[in-house]
Amino acid sequence: MTAEYERELSGLQVQDALTWKPLRLLTFYRLILAGLLLVIFISIPDNSALGVQHPRIYALVCTGYLAFALLAGFTARLRHPGYELQATTHILVDIIALTLLMFAGSGFASSLGILLLITVAAGSILLPGRMPFLFAAVATMAVLGEQIYSNLLDTSQHTTDYTQSGLLGLALFATAGLTYLLVRRIRESEALARRRGIDLANLAKLNALIVQRLQAGIIVTDHENNIRLINETARKLLDVPAAESGQSLAALSASLEEQLQQWRQQPDSEPSLLVNVSNTAKLLPHFTSLGIANGQGSLIFLEDTASLAKQAQQQKLASLGRLTASIAHEIRNPLGAISHATQLLDESAALNNGDHRLVSIIGAHTHRVNSVIENVLQLSRPDASLPQEIRLEDWLQQFADEFSHSGICLPEQIEYSVSPHDLEIHMDPSQLHQVLWNLCLNAVNHGNRDGVPQKILLSASSSGSAAMVRLDIMDNGPGIDTEMVDKIFEPFFTTGSSGTGLGLYISREICESNQARLEYLPAPGGGSCFRIQFPPPTRPTVAVAE
Numbered sequence: 001m002t003a004e005y006e007r008e009l010s011g012l013q014v015q016d017a018l019t020w021k022p023l024r025l026l027t028f029y030r031l032i033l034a035g036l037l038l039v040i041f042i043s044i045p046d047n048s049a050l051g052v053q054h055p056r057i058y059a060l061v062c063t064g065y066l067a068f069a070l071l072a073g074f075t076a077r078l079r080h081p082g083y084e085l086q087a088t089t090h091i092l093v094d095i096i097a098l099t100l101l102m103f104a105g106s107g108f109a110s111s112l113g114i115l116l117l118i119t120v121a122a123g124s125i126l127l128p129g130r131m132p133f134l135f136a137a138v139a140t141m142a143v144l145g146e147q148i149y150s151n152l153l154d155t156s157q158h159t160t161d162y163t164q165s166g167l168l169g170l171a172l173f174a175t176a177g178l179t180y181l182l183v184r185r186i187r188e189s190e191a192l193a194r195r196r197g198i199d200l201a202n203l204a205k206l207n208a209l210i211v212q213r214l215q216a217g218i219i220v221t222d223h224e225n226n227i228r229l230i231n232e233t234a235r236k237l238l239d240v241p242a243a244e245s246g247q248s249l250a251a252l253s254a255s256l257e258e259q260l261q262q263w264r265q266q267p268d269s270e271p272s273l274l275v276n277v278s279n280t281a282k283l284l285p286h287f288t289s290l291g292i293a294n295g296q297g298s299l300i301f302l303e304d305t306a307s308l309a310k311q312a313q314q315q316k317l318a319s320l321g322r323l324t325a326s327i328a329h330e331i332r333n334p335l336g337a338i339s340h341a342t343q344l345l346d347e348s349a350a351l352n353n354g355d356h357r358l359v360s361i362i363g364a365h366t367h368r369v370n371s372v373i374e375n376v377l378q379l380s381r382p383d384a385s386l387p388q389e390i391r392l393e394d395w396l397q398q399f400a401d402e403f404s405h406s407g408i409c410l411p412e413q414i415e416y417s418v419s420p421h422d423l424e425i426h427m428d429p430s431q432l433h434q435v436l437w438n439l440c441l442n443a444v445n446h447g448n449r450d451g452v453p454q455k456i457l458l459s460a461s462s463s464g465s466a467a468m469v470r471l472d473i474m475d476n477g478p479g480i481d482t483e484m485v486d487k488i489f490e491p492f493f494t495t496g497s498s499g500t501g502l503g504l505y506i507s508r509e510i511c512e513s514n515q516a517r518l519e520y521l522p523a524p525g526g527g528s529c530f531r532i533q534f535p536p537p538t539r540p541t542v543a544v545a546e
Helices: 003-018 020-043 055-078 083-104 113-126 131-153 163-213 232-238 254-265 305-346 353-380 392-404 429-446 503-513
Strands: 217-221 227-230 282-292 295-304 388-391 414-419 424-427 456-463 468-475 517-522 528-534
Touching: 003 020, 020 055, 020 083, 020 113, 055 083, 083 113, 083 131, 113 131, 113 163, 131 163, 217 232, 232 295, 254 282, 254 295, 282 305, 295 305, 305 353, 388 392, 388 429, 392 414, 392 429, 392 456, 424 429, 424 468, 424 528, 429 456, 429 468, 429 503, 429 528, 503 517
Parallel strands: 414 456
Antiparallel strands: 217 227, 217 295, 282 295, 388 424, 456 468, 468 528, 517 528
């Protein structure tokens, strides 16, 4: 059920409560009233108030009034014709019927005129606005007309005093005015209550969404330690995906329930670590008193100490990275001086062959140190990512041609395949070029195997219902030892004597800055496979006017 349908249904229910439901109650009241008046007239024929002047007219009006009450009940149930027409007709028929019954009886002595006050009040409820005053005017004119006509007939039972008619008219207008004010105030209060209810419902949904999205585990318990609320993070930390509201905390985690009882007895005590055996998570609970409707409840926060330690480690690494960048920047100036002096010294004619060898060693190592510094500075000041749509088949063809013509490998040693052919990704082309160049260069440098011609395959495909694109860079070399797989993406880790150990680390950082993921997988037929998994392409959303 959509939110729009729920709002529409709620609006219809509110409209029904203000219109058709009161109208159906009025038809029920009219049916009882007409039946009682007819039953009293038939069962008590000597009644001096009801139908004493014109019994036949009284009986006909009562019978017709009862028949109209039955018909009005059916039309109100069918909601046809329209509401305003039915409500207006009901009120006018009530006024006419009660006035005729007064005429057929003993006039004001029958006390039927009091029922007109109920009719006018019902009209104020059913049709707010100016209509209640119209009903009061019609009823007043009907009462005065009945009084005048009765006086013209000169019947001895009717009085010629118009005072009671005037007072009844004033009472009718007063009833219409007071009922109008009360109904308006009630409807304003109901509208305010509905708005407050909608705001509270939205706030409750927002709070529930926030609680569910919190990184910390949240559990709310009542005074009997039954769960009132638990978010998804708490379920994952406790490894209980089926945990629901109403479940006992002891059934969820006996040790957590025990710590909660200890905290209630000693609120100042320090909580101890809670180790979950199923997923080896180390949790640190925090407890807070929470008042609920049935007593004193508790709010439990669950923090994953491993996550906290990881965050602290990331902050340390960030600080260390800034320090390393500062040191690398300071080293560049003396390193440049050393490199320049080495070049001048190498041009000297007074050096023998041994000295020239030493100078070349110094130059080679200064070049390597400079490469390390350049990589460190690139990590500390990464280029801004400018992603754009890339058609993989055309792009990989250009990359393979460029890489093979650079002299690093032969054209027949690098191949590419794209399935389906129209695959597209969203990434910065220059940064993707840097990542693939590093990975293919690693494949050339470390993918040699005796007796096997070296091959590099770039394979792009789409997998899963989310249409995620993956690009595999595979070689047919010896692969990577399982003991080193967890270390290859660490900075400065290298197995060669000439590498800086920053290539794979920088490649992963570039991928993450483009919302992609770089990982290592053993190749199915032997060798290494580095997989770049790109996020699914975003589709533009179209706003729908409500």
